Amino acid sequence: MSQIFDFSGNEEFYHGGSIYSNPKEAGSFLSLGIVNHVDVYFPNKRARISAPLVPGGESLEQKKQVSLDVLPDECLYEILRRLPGDQERSSCASVSKRWLMLLSSIPSADLCNKFEVVAEEGDEIESDGFLTRSLEGKKATDVRLAAIAVGSGGRGGLGKLTIRGSNSVRGVTDLGLKAVARCCPSLKSVSLWNVSSVGDEGLVEIANGCHRLEKLDLCNCPSITNKALFAIAKNCPTLTSLSIEGCQYIGNEGVQAIGQFCPNLKSVTIKDCPLVGDQGVASLMSSASFVLTKLKLQGLNVTDLSLAVIGHYGKTVTDLVLANLQNVNEKGFWVMGNAQGLQHLRSFTISSCRGVTDVAVEAVGKGCPNLKQFVLKKCAFMSDNGLMSFAKAARSLESLQIEECHRITQIGFFGLLLNCGPKLKALTMSSCFGFKDMILGFPLPNKSAPLRSVTVSNCPGLGDMTLAMLAKLCPQLQCVNFHGLPYITDAGLLSLIESCDAGAGLVKVGLSGCVNVTDNVVIALAKYHGGTLEVLNLEGCGKVTDAGLVAIADDCLVLNELDVSKCAITDFGVATLARSKQLSLQILSLSGCSMLSDKCLPFLVKLGQSLMGMNLQNCNSISSSVIDMLVGRLFRCDILS
Template sequence: MHSCFQADLTSRVFGSWVDLRLSGGQERSSCACVSKRWLTLVSNIHRDEINNNNKGGVVYKVEDQDVEGDGYLSRILEGKKATNVRLAAIAVGTASRGGLGKLSIRGSNSTCGATNVGLRAISRGCPSLRVLSLWDSSSVGDEGLCEIADGCHQLEKLDLCHCPAITDKSLLAVAKGCPNLKDLTIEGCANIGNEGLQALARCCPNLKAISIKDCPLIGDQGIVSMLSSASFTLTKIKLQALNITDVSLAVIGHYGKAVTNLSLISLPNVSEKGFWVMGNGHGLQKLKSFAVTSCRGVTDLGLEAVGKGCPNLKQLCLHKCALLSDKGLVSFAKTASSLESLQLEECHRITQFGFFGSLLNCGAKLKAFSLVNCYGIKDLNLRLPSVLPCKSLRSLFIRNCPGFGDASLAALGKLCPQLQHVELSGLHGISDAGFLPLLETREADLVKVPYHQRPKI
């Protein structure tokens, strides 16, 4: 009773003292400085209700400074600084300068952290907000994000990470209120599902980048909707730890006409068929960078199909692909004529035959090769065929491949005479006997040769 009476009295005194809807930045900031309650009242005035004739007004002061970034004001609030009072202060303090353009809230104060009330203040004072990031914000829910959707129609980038109180309801509001959305990241949001993604797909025709990770309610329906609706605009896709199947990969292969960067991580329900169909979909003609981690669908057949279906692929990163063998790697190298960089990590079925076979069969553009933690490598005395050497390779990085020794290094020197950067680490079988042939066969000067394992003399 007392608190309600106090709030009503404050509002009446506030309204009779000055009509802030008609006053400039100095008057609003002065009122905001009176108390937290008056700050809240000021911050809840809509930006379009304020007369901006006085653009040189004094702004509400807070401890940390606004940062100019990408042409607009940016602010990052972390931990204890992420409170409703600070958000209200930001809304009031930046209003005379056009409002905040980028806001990141990372974590929150356990007792008085940022909630929907703080986002309401931002939505009313910063209508030009273009970028919003919410990380580990358990107290911010649908109501707050709906306020942003209702007041910040210029929003272009939305990043939600571990926000359990946000559901499809607020994504529906974002879809309707923010048609200019271009970049979407959702990670660890257990209550966001297919319905929210489908709404964004219908209403946001300018989507260019999506990153979806660890959302158990998101499946093929949501991913398929986004990919099929943004076929000619979507350039970057990252899908990680989702319950999607071969269907999603088939749609990527058919509708990914503008995709240049694709990352697939920990997709247990995607099989060899998914990668094969994706490669044969003939839609990934513009794909330049492809990264795969912990996907059992990456087999010899699947990787070969990707090589054939992606003629402009320049960078391939394979991590923990347990079923990929030498045969698949060499077949891929034969078809990927535009490849410039190849990275293999924890691919234990790859041996010397796959490593040297890919170098012998790669196109004329391969410049960099990285081999990390591949325990299938054994130091064999290989007799390389009398073929043209791989003169395009300039950079080689090999780390923690115990079987890579002197014989491999000597063969590498003969095969790749233009190497300029060689970095070796954790290789117990390397000695001077391997380095000397590498140095003697040089056609170009070695610029960098760091070695992090004491050689055997």
């Protein structure tokens, strides 16, 4: 022993060999938990033995601090999993990348304090998954995922994880998802968008470790196959929502497994997955039909068979979207409607389906008695006859939207209003080029249509004659939005404004892009509906001047949003608005008003006392210094310039 104390370091004390004759002895020694109390290190040139007590010897002086990093991963793993709490684990995770990755590799079941005891009887409560984390672009890396996984335990547990895109050099891989799977058993929602480096292995780990998963959203993940869906289906019975988009290797087998093993499935979206066909859709509908409420199928190689199955088994479906189904014909929609299984359907959207004809639309109207919202987009073979037949059949309809259906004309438009049910309140028509403004010869009925809101945009053939008939048929209108209609003038709009019930009054009026509208329309709106008008959009109405603003300032009592962008207004008009005693605007847009100058500064400041947002973009005569002054004075108002 005296030789040890007399050692000066000039001779070799330890030659680098193991202090154990059998290397396994060292591993068993450290795995017994003794590593929590012992720090032993033998360098080649200078010996240091640091221990609370050396058996058979004496205490030795510790000459310098030595890092735990000299220990192999197996030993460090055993130390880290015995940390007393979440705060200590988070602190250790910040020491180095090695420690972080080791901590993230420890399953929550292996932690010594997995549960927190909150009651004397020993009730144990897991984290409930209160945290939401989102990684996008360059921030999406495995290291960040590992940090989230380790750090979320003591803050309520990770409940929702969204990854969009990935770092091109060190992007998210299966390793990152494995860390989440091991450390976050409370995870309920996973969304992966445009993550090509994540495959089945990561999702299988999520399935094995996160049995409380309720929502899975996969978008453009080319490395994920049916194998991952099998694992999710068998291990996550609480799954309620599944969305698959642009996953080219997910097919019928994976969708079938989801339907078979997930009894709580309520929402399914399958888009642009070429391997999903009739077999997958049929299996899904027949298995999950008793709880499934929302279904969206888009860009799939399905035929009329899938529509027939939906019509038969979709007894609980309330929301249905069918888009870009090129192999579905008229027969499929006819069978779907006549199957009488969609009794609870409330919202139905059909887009870019060539099988939508007059016969198909009529069958849908008859087969969906509780349909309230119907959207038709890019249905080239539906005409006026189909629209009127549908209106007669769908008596519960409340909202109808028609977009890019070029066979719909003025006849179908008014035929719909004359034949619709008593509940239709909103009608939207967009980019229907079949409109031609003309006088119709049929007599108008005594009863009026129940319509409350009408929106027509980019239908260039609609003009004053159509507005005059609309005024006679729909006196209860409250919201009117006409966008990009160059042929409507003051005459048509004045007839509509004057015929609308003054008791209810117009609440929202939009005339953006109606270039022939003048101050006369604005004055009439203020006169007849100034007590109810809340939103007025005159963007691009170049013939509206300060005279219109004077009428608004005098008669509009509850107006809170005003858009006069690209109108012919000046500083005088803005001053008039500022002097109004009853006007209290919240949103004001003056974008592109080239005749405004720096002189309007005090008036904008006064208006800004009540404003939440002001748009001064492209007001070229207002200097940047004035804009800066406005920003400095109007703290509560967001200013676009």
